[in-house]
Amino acid sequence: MKKGLIQFFVIIFLLPMANASAQEVNIYSYRQPFLIDPITKQFTEQTGIEVNIIYAKKGIAEKLQREGKYSPADIILTADFNRLIEITNKGLTQAVESEQLRHNIPAQYRDKQSHWFALTTRARVIYASKDRLENVNDLSYEDLASERFKGKICIRSGKHPYNISLVASMIAHHGEAETKAWLLKVKENLARKPQGNDRGQVKAIKEGICDVSLGNSYYYGKMLMDKEQKPWADAVNIVFPNQQDRGTHINISGVAMAKYAPNKENARALMIFLSSEQAQQLYASLNMEYPVNPKVEPSELVNAWGDFKADNLPLTTIVKYQATAYKLLDEVKFDL
Amino acid sequence: MNETAKYALSVDAISINYEHKKVLNQLSLNVSDNEILCLLGQSGSGKTTVLKAIAGLLPLQQGSISVGGQRLSSVKTIVPPDKRGIGIIFQDYALFPHLSVLDNICFGIKETKQQAEFAAKALLELVKMEGYGSAFPHELSGGQQQRVAIARALAIKPKVLLLDEPFSNVDHHLRQQLMADIRQILKQRSVAAIFVTHNKAEAFVFADKLAFMEAGKVVQTGTAQSLYLQPCSAALAESMGEGNWLNVVVVDQYRTLSNDLGEITSTEPHGIDVGQNVRQFIRPNQLSFAIDGSGQGKMIDQVFNGDHHICTIVVGQMILIINQPLSQKISVGAQVSITVLAHTAMLFDG
């Protein structure tokens, strides 16, 4: 009886680590399982390399830092640019020199020192009510501060990385003072306190709480594919802002190799796989993102939204203003 | 003017069921003004239930309860405990542990704080607890807690005070003094009281009148003497003090015949039919014995009890307990003859 119990516990607790000795690669991932699991499954099928994953939305950098040189992590996947740069700046990554990666990923989407690589891009778009708003094609982020949208804007927390990046890009373009004024006006225009996620804002437009919201582009496609959420998406137009000037703000998801990666070769193989046409296709079709690999087209649905002009502000510049963005958001009490 | 108005408290034929068991069964009792009634009875006879019913803590299934002629409890309506003006003191005193002595006493006084404290201090003095006002209950001895509980109950100027085994947690040597003190306080304040005990000694000292309960009923009420000497039931007879049981046959209005002791004559007619087989109860001080070489009895044990010896004597099949004056020098093993002293016979069925 006792022996059986011990065996049971061993199986339950240690099974997940049982394949530790085989060919493997370990991922710390900020990105969600529904997206990563299908891709890594294909990778394992093709290479025989087992993939172990820890998902977490917070604290991965802290974990890596604390584990130091004994960390089992090989690869870090992030859902936004901020986190990617954070781990790079903290010296938790190493350079990966690979012809294939350079080939698959255009130069503006990877680090000059080869510490990080973008895998997908997505635009921070404006969702505008179909019924209540006309002439929305020329909208810009700056317009959100105008009288026109008094009490008409919905947005998620300003502190969310996606919004932080946007604010940082505003600072890069307009300077701190002007951005603060912009934030104050946007805040005044809010229909309700910042809350929920990007989809929730679209839902709010559908229900008539507000007329415009900010959101990542892929949510539009994902909502269209969900039976419950399709009516929300149907109620709005997707608008790529600032087409007349600098272009729409984009963010990236990316990958980096951990500084002390124990399975360097496997990690490298996985990174190359992630940038390959096969994996990029999955990113495009599963999550409606824009693949970085130029050979891969976005999904049909995404293509239907048309081409857009992206803000070509270097990602590193955005990161430079991130702390300032945080400060400004606190100063204007954006979320309060 | 109804019958109940004569009494400070009148309990009229009340019945109480608890979990389908009849705890009180048509129980009646009356307490006059300024009278202390002791409710005696074996444990489980329902004594505490009577107090709770009087305090309005239990509903009645039958009967009614009146105080000063005013009906407080009946089957239909019940004046809530806080509107009855009846004080109660529990066996464990139930002092509020989170309040100081003074706050405990002030608890029920519905006047300004200043007035309440003034009254409370007077009460503390009354119960000889001056200077303990700021103490907490857990810092007091049992007797002191008892006094505080009395003061607290008196603070609401109750018409009737109920005491549930009030002296059982007090040291023996303090008990006499405490009983005397409290009795004096009650008399001084003209409070009618009922107190519950299973200890007859307490009842004798403290009460004016005794009521004996058996199976949810009061079976006899009267002075201590009448209950001691003329108990109406075997259980009452036994709980008022020890005694000897004899099987006897009724000879006539005054006399009974015992196998071993011969004829016993009562000072009063006993009212039982001639020729009946009954049990006769004789207290140890209603018998005496003397050395008699041809006597049927033999002393087998002798215990010193302060003011007399308690002797065990075998007569035929029977063992008798008889009190022996200390002056009488008879020792264990002696052959004795037994005399029945003059008393009113206590006869009970089967």
Next chain:
Amino acid sequence: MQTMNQIRAWVLISWIVSLCLVIPVIALLLQSFATDTALFKHLWATVLTDYVINTVQLVLLVLLFAAIFALPSAWLIAMCEFRWRKQFQWLLMLPLAMPAYVVAYIYTDLFDFSGPIQRSMRALFQANTPVGEYWFFEIRHVGGAALMLALVLYPYLYLIARTAFLEQGANLFQVSRTLGLSPWQSFKRVALPLCRPAIVVGLIFIGAEALGDFATVHYFAVNTLTTAVYDSWLGHGSLSAAAKISMLMLVSVMGLLAIERWQRGRQRFYHKSSGHIIRFKLNKQQSMAAITWCLFLLMAGFIIPVLILMDYAVNYFSAGWQDKLWQVLLQSICLALVAAVITTMMAILFVYTTRLSSKCSTHIPLRISMMSYVMPSTVLAIGVLISITFFETSINDWLVNLGYPPPGLFLSGTVFALIFAFVVRFQAVANGTIEASFLNISPSLDMASKTLGKSNLQTLFSVHIPLIKKGIFTAMLLVFIEGMKELPAALLLRPFNFDTLATYVYQFVSDEQLEQAAVAAILIVLAGLIPVIRLTQTGKTSP
């Protein structure tokens, strides 16, 4: 001399174990000493005041709501007789099995402007009422968040208060009645104050949960001090500021506790239970009111959320049901179970040590091991991470220096870290319960046992443990239920490919897709439900 040494051994072990448990807090304390004045200045100048106000509001409201929910129902169940009382006695515990963030999700979904209730209201009254044209309470508000938290946390207070009411006995209350106080006054002036220590304990648990909560308040867009903790850590990249804020939270709670203790002064609350409780028979209207009240709590805290979850589960069954859920379920149960057993054993160790000697030093392990409960769970998880990895890397370095191959992260890379974090976090829950049950054992039993030749250890096993079986069971169940729901520590510390039901569900909740994880959420509730029912069944043997 023999016994003195024995006692010393107990005290020593207690100290060592409890110090292990406070290591994470110490790690954070050290972390918080790092200077970060610029960031603090910035926070003070901007949002911190609002956060503090929100936090105080939130905690006070949660405590208020929880008291409103728990105390009357505890009183009704303990002291009154009405229909279905016996059933309600355990039914009222059920909300404990619901994770707060799940309830929050469900109710915001329900009461939001775009939720079904307001939608149908709009449909009912007027086709196209714009926003602000009619009044409806804003669910995403401090009040809403507090209500949700109170709804799932009140069972703690209910459980403790009900026991306390029962233990008071009837006499004190009855005396109060005969002294001229109405039932309500008696409740207010006698029954309630006497329960003060118990109520304070219950409120501390609830307050600590509310204070440390992030998932729920975040969902409700209420910015509290935990927001500041996250902002400082993740946004401003300053773990030390985050640790500092957490430490301030810890200190302020400790301060409040100290004030409460001091304010009690020489008062005692213990009254040897006496007076058989005869429950008030409620009349028809009163019974109806009591049943309605209990039913309301049960519906709001349990039945409605479960029904909605079931609705989600049916609608999204294909997405929600995955074979790996079985393994996740088993892992969650094992993890919670192991944590429950360990915390309870340690609680017994700590509490029993306090019985062996009245010296102050023997009580410290019991007290300090409870400290971490007041820390926000995520911060505590970081503390665990810091301390464990520090330990591991030191050992690795040492072995490498000696020329051995490094063993790697043998603790933080395995479930050990997770178990350790759970134990650190929930030790207070077990301590509280075990301490309470030990209090009911007269010290003369200890002496009797020892004079009969039993050692301390033998006494513990032959006298105490049989007597506090129920307390042991309760402690284990409470920790188990908490463990099933625990989120932040699990998120940060789980090893590769390891999921608990809570992390699984949260992945979807954080993405506002609870529907997809409804099946898993129901499993959490079910796993918590069975012990809750058992918990109250064992409670039945008490008066």
